[in-house]
Amino acid sequence: MDLYKYDVVIVGSGIAGLRAALQAAWTGRGRLSIAILTKVHAMRSHSVSAEGGMSAVLYPDKTGDSLDLHAYDTVKGSDFLADQDAVELLVKLAPEEVRLLDRLGVPWTREPDGRIAQRPFGGMTIPRTTFAADKTGFFIMSTLYNNVLRFDNVHIYHEHFVTKVVIENGEFRGVVALDLKTGELKAFRAKAGILAAGGSGRMYRLTTMAHSSTGEIYGFALREGLPLKDMEFVQFHPTALVPSGILISEAARGEGGYLVNREGERFMQRYAPQRMELAPRDIISRAIVTEIMEGRGLTDPESGMGHVLLDLRHLGEKKLNERIPFIRELAIRYVGVDPLKEPIPVRPAVHYIMGGIHTDTYGRVLDVGGNWVRGLWAAGEVASVSVHGANRLGSNSLSECAVWGRLTGEEAAKYSMELAEPTIDESFRESVKAEEKRIYDGLLHREGGTVSVYEVRRRMQDIMEDHVGIFRHGSQLGEAAAMLKRLREEARSMRLDDRGKAYNQNLKDLLEVDGMLDAVMAVVAGAYARTESRGAHYRTDYSKRDDANWLKHTLAYMRGGSLELAYVPVRITKWQPEERKY
Amino acid sequence: MVPVTLRVRRQVAGEGRWQVYKVEAASEKATVLDLLLKVKEEQDPTLALRYSCRMAICGSCGMVINGRPMLACQTKLSDLGTTDISVEPMWNYPVVKDLVTDMGEFFDKHRRVKPYMLRREEEIFEGGDEFRQRPEDVERYLDFAYCIFCGLCYSACPRVAENPEFLGPQALGQAARWIFDSRDRGAQERMRIADGEDGLWSCHYIGSCSEVCPRGVEPAFAIQLLKMRAMRP
Numbered sequence: 005m006d007l008y009k010y011d012v013v014i015v016g017s018g019i020a021g022l023r024a025a026l027q028a029a030w031t032g033r034g035r036l037s038i039a040i041l042t043k044v045h046a047m048r049s050h051s052v053s054a055e056g057g058m059s060a061v062l063y064p065d066k067t068g069d070s071l072d073l074h075a076y077d078t079v080k081g082s083d084f085l086a087d088q089d090a091v092e093l094l095v096k097l098a099p100e101e102v103r104l105l106d107r108l109g110v111p112w113t114r115e116p117d118g119r120i121a122q123r124p125f126g127g128m129t130i131p132r133t134t135f136a137a138d139k140t141g142f143f144i145m146s147t148l149y150n151n152v153l154r155f156d157n158v159h160i161y162h163e164h165f166v167t168k169v170v171i172e173n174g175e176f177r178g179v180v181a182l183d184l185k186t187g188e189l190k191a192f193r194a195k196a197g198i199l200a201a202g203g204s205g206r207m208y209r210l211t212t213m214a215h216s217s218t219g220e221i222y223g224f225a226l227r228e229g230l231p232l233k234d235m236e237f238v239q240f241h242p243t244a245l246v247p248s249g250i251l252i253s254e255a256a257r258g259e260g261g262y263l264v265n266r267e268g269e270r271f272m273q274r275y276a277p278q279r280m281e282l283a284p285r286d287i288i289s290r291a292i293v294t295e296i297m298e299g300r301g302l303t304d305p306e307s308g309m310g311h312v313l314l315d316l317r318h319l320g321e322k323k324l325n326e327r328i329p330f331i332r333e334l335a336i337r338y339v340g341v342d343p344l345k346e347p348i349p350v351r352p353a354v355h356y357i358m359g360g361i362h363t364d365t366y367g368r369v370l371d372v373g374g375n376w377v378r379g380l381w382a383a384g385e386v387a388s389v390s391v392h393g394a395n396r397l398g399s400n401s402l403s404e405c406a407v408w409g410r411l412t413g414e415e416a417a418k419y420s421m422e423l424a425e426p427t428i429d430e431s432f433r434e435s436v437k438a439e440e441k442r443i444y445d446g447l448l449h450r451e452g453g454t455v456s457v458y459e460v461r462r463r464m465q466d467i468m469e470d471h472v473g474i475f476r477h478g479s480q481l482g483e484a485a486a487m488l489k490r491l492r493e494e495a496r497s498m499r500l501d502d503r504g505k506a507y508n509q510n511l512k513d514l515l516e517v518d519g520m521l522d523a524v525m526a527v528v529a530g531a532y533a534r535t536e537s538r539g540a541h542y543r544t545d546y547s548k549r550d551d552a553n554w555l556k557h558t559l560a561y562m563r564g565g566s567l568e569l570a571y572v573p574v575r576i577t578k579w580q581p582e583e584r585k586y
Numbered sequence: 587m588v589p590v591t592l593r594v595r596r597q598v599a600g601e602g603r604w605q606v607y608k609v610e611a612a613s614e615k616a617t618v619l620d621l622l623l624k625v626k627e628e629q630d631p632t633l634a635l636r637y638s639c640r641m642a643i644c645g646s647c648g649m650v651i652n653g654r655p656m657l658a659c660q661t662k663l664s665d666l667g668t669t670d671i672s673v674e675p676m677w678n679y680p681v682v683k684d685l686v687t688d689m690g691e692f693f694d695k696h697r698r699v700k701p702y703m704l705r706r707e708e709e710i711f712e713g714g715d716e717f718r719q720r721p722e723d724v725e726r727y728l729d730f731a732y733c734i735f736c737g738l739c740y741s742a743c744p745r746v747a748e749n750p751e752f753l754g755p756q757a758l759g760q761a762a763r764w765i766f767d768s769r770d771r772g773a774q775e776r777m778r779i780a781d782g783e784d785g786l787w788s789c790h791y792i793g794s795c796s797e798v799c800p801r802g803v804e805p806a807f808a809i810q811l812l813k814m815r816a817m818r819p
Binding site for chain 1 (some may be wrong): 598599612613615621626628629630631632634635636637638639640641642643644645660662682683684686687689693697700702703705707710711713714716717718719720721723725727728731732733734736747760763764767769770787793
């Protein structure tokens with residue numbers, strides 16, 4: 005197996021990963037070698053699909069906005085589970101990031117005087133969502149990717165699927181990756197690692213997220229003994245296109261769109277009378293599902309899916325074309341509905357994982373005892389810092405990815421510069437050899453195998469969708485845990501149909517599903533244990549928030565092959581929990 | 587349900603052949619990507635193709651569908667007007683496997699035009715304020731900034747086929763994207779790269795790049811603008 009040495013290795017090429025690479029390169033001023041490993045082409049990561057915008061307090065003198073107000077909105081949006089020191093860091097650095105992205109070339113939508121325009125978003129009391137039409141994520145991604153190309157010492161390994169994160173004695177050593185093009189495994193020994201591999205919407209049947217958002221890295225982290233934090237908090241975006249799940253941005257409501265039921269009623273007046281369609285996502289998603297369950301929804305004739313309608317007709321052609329042209333294009337193309345003439349059929353779909361790899365405020369990866377796994381950071385959706393707590397506000401994720409990309413890139417660069425050249429010692433070789441054996445002998449050349457990778461994936465998605473959705477109940481969660489455990493066993497004999505080396509997508513898919521099956525257990529275990537309702541986690545058998553017992557973060561980790569739970573306190577600086585009303 | 591016949595160009599280790607799959611589409615709204623994934627998951631897991639966002643923004647699933655370079659996720663049955671569909675890998679690229687092409691050279695050419703903000707780096711990375719732009723300044727380059735790196739324009743270009751050294755429509759279009767950005771200071775440097783026999787002047791304004799672009803970038807138009815700029819005294 006080929007061995008490579010780097011100062012910094014970054015896993016993932018979304019906004020967090022590319023931003024980290026850029027910052028590490030700038031901090032190192034040409035003195036560091038940096039590798040980006042990504043299972044797709046680096047410019048294609050799921051961040052491209054972000055539409056609505058990026059939150060930041062840009063012109064407080066003109067708008068009356070303040071960092072404290074942004075922080076308070078975020079903490080309240082999180083149902084008080086966010087760590088407030090992290091939230092304060094987010095809102096402080098977000099404006100710097102928006103301006104840096106401008107200087108790197110993002111075509112922000114502008115005011116006539118040249119300032120950057122901002123739009124209203126759910127749960128934000130003041131318009132502070134910065135945007136580039138409704139392709140904000142795409143423009144940030146292409147700008148970051150382009151600007152990474154200025155640095156010769158950043159090497160991009162497109163289509164390199166990480167199969168293992170090597171950690172020894174509480175210290176990061178490197179990763180092993182499968183080069184999809186050749187089918188060869190490569191070992192990367194590095195002083196520092198940044199995990200920025202994104203989320204895992206594909207744990208569920210209906211999601212706004214890309215096919216590549218599978219989240220096997222969560223499973224791989226568990227295998228290395230790393231804890232996952234707050235995985236039970238899964239965000240459902242209220243408005244996904246029916247039946248595909250394609251995202252219809254919150255910007256549609258930010259620009260003034262209405263949600264209506266079959267009777268034409270703006271039903272949000274019964275759920276969030278003040279904020280209406282701009283209440284946080286957890287509240288609107290529950291409202292939509294309630295409308296459908298109580299018979300006030302509509303049914304998509306083709307898929308049988310229940311849905312409500314997003315009405316944009318009153319916005320007029322100019323606003324649709326200038327502010328949300330992509331939404332119009334998507335609705336016309338995929339459901340044959342022109343939002344100028346007809347309302348769009350929408351329903352909630354999985355959109356974001358609030359939980360993730362347990363880190364401290366600065367993105368350092370922690371073990372279950374709270375000790376830093378030296379040399380390892382995590383940033384973006386894959387991490388749980390936590391700034392989103394139990395529910396993320398729309399447009400806070402792009403800020404999070406940029407801010408923690410920058411912080412971890414800078415920290416990893418400084419850390420690397422202080423260390424001597426990494427050695428490839430016997431124990432690293434052993435780890436790599438064991439991984440080679442697992443992939444080649446254990447999977448690629450293994451005889452037999454009965455059940456299809458895709459059937460296992462479908463069954464996992466069905467269990468998650470039907471039992472671990474927007475409304476949850478203890479008995480359903482218990483059932484899901486049992487079913488997933490059986491599926492986990494069955495999946496040990498997943499069948500590999502493709503035995504070739506070049507671009508063996510079947511093998512990649514198998515490795516994804518294999519990692520996901522461990523990751524979903526953390527979601528279900530956390531949800532089962534948490535006997536309260538908070539943010540996106542709603543238990544019909546425990547429908548109230550319970551601060552006395554549950555104002556704490558869940559940690560799920562593997563010990564001796566089984567999943568265990570532990571809890572750590574929420575860090576509160578300025579804002580005591582209060583009733584959450586909109 | 588709509589029965590569909592998919593003829594797919596398979597290629598493993600240099601050996602090419604056509605393979606026929608029969609598949610049921612849920613409706614006329616099904617995309618070619620939906621159908622290929624159905625084949626992959628239910629009939630033939632050895633079939634390889636790139637795909638990710640399924641909403642025409644990540645640029646993964648470029649392929650030649652019924653003789654025309656298109657994104658599989660953006661192409662519905664109803665757009666094709668037939669249930670006999672042929673799918674082959676993008677032209678003008680080496681094939682890795684089946685519908686997966688090697689885009690390494692395409693990405694290298696993109697990099698050659700320095701597709702990033704050319705200004706003093708301290709000013710970019712350490713400057714505190716934004717570079718202001720009026721809405722009309724944004725309009726000058728915005729259409730060119732919609733490039734999703736899908737490679738369809740390069741696949742459709744007869745000049746790329748004739749002259750493999752040609753930088754191609756994508757790279758030149760991206761040179762224009764930065765040259766027309768009022769924040770950028772690298773126009774001259776980029777023009778030196780673009781203004782050559784394997785650059786702008788390899789383009790004969792055939793326009794197939796603009797025709798197949800799934801995001802309306804119009805590389806052909808961008809190249810003509812740069813040619814005019816190059817000829818300016």
